Amino acid sequence: MKRLMDGLLTSLSVMAIGTLQAGAVSASAAVEDGSVSFTQAVIPVLRTQCATCHMTGTEPGNLKLYPSAAYDSIVEAKSPGTGATLVVPGNPDSSYLLHKIKGTHLEHGGTGGRMPFGQRPLADDVISVIEKWIDQGALNN
Numbered sequence: 001m002k003r004l005m006d007g008l009l010t011s012l013s014v015m016a017i018g019t020l021q022a023g024a025v026s027a028s029a030a031v032e033d034g035s036v037s038f039t040q041a042v043i044p045v046l047r048t049q050c051a052t053c054h055m056t057g058t059e060p061g062n063l064k065l066y067p068s069a070a071y072d073s074i075v076e077a078k079s080p081g082t083g084a085t086l087v088v089p090g091n092p093d094s095s096y097l098l099h100k101i102k103g104t105h106l107e108h109g110g111t112g113g114r115m116p117f118g119q120r121p122l123a124d125d126v127i128s129v130i131e132k133w134i135d136q137g138a139l140n141n
C-alpha cells in the first residue's frame with residue numbers, strides 16, 4: 001500500500017496536479033502517535049509542492065527545498081528576501097514560511113505571493129501538519 005501511494009504521489013507531482021492527494025498521503029503518515037515526522041510528513045510536501053521552484057537556491061525566493069537541504073534551509077534560517085525567520089521551533093506564529101503557505105505573510109511584514117506560487121494552496125490538513133511540526137519544536141526527525 002505504501003509503495004502504491006508513493007508511486008501515486010510521484011506521478012501526481014509529475015503531472016503537477018497533486019496538491020490535495022499529496023496532502024492526504026502525507027497528513028495521514030504524520031500523526032500516528034501524535035508527533036509529526038519531518039521526514040515522513042514535511043519533506044514529501046516540500047519535495048512535491050515546493051522544490052520544483054526552489055531547487056538550487058538561485059531561483060526567485062533563493063531557497064533550497066530539496067530533501068537533503070530543506071531542514072537547514074528553513075529551520076532557524078532567515079528568509080533571504082525579508083530577513084524574517086522561516087521556521088522558529090515551537091513558535092508557528094513567528095514562522096514566516098508558515099505565513100507564506102497560509103497566505104497571511106503580508107500581515108506579518110512579508111512580500112510576494114502565497115506559496116505554492118500561482119498554484120492551488122496546500123490543503124488545510126497539510127498546513128495543520130506543518131504547523132504542528134513547528135509547534136512540536138521543528139525536529140529533524
Ligand code: HEC
Pocket residue numbers: 045046049050051052053054060061062063078079080081082083086096097100101111112113114115116117118119122
Ligand atoms: C511555481 C513556483 C513556486 C512554487 C511551486 C513554490 N514557490 Fe515559493 N517562491 C516562488 C517565487 C517566484 C518566490 C519569490 C516571490 C514571492 O515571495 O512571492 C517565492 C518565494 C518563497 C518564499 C519567500 C522567500 C523570501 O525570502 O522572501 C518562501 C518562504 C517560499 N517561496 C516557500 C515556498 C514553499 C514552502 C513552497 C511549497 C509549499 C513554495 N515556496 C512553492 C515560486 C514558487
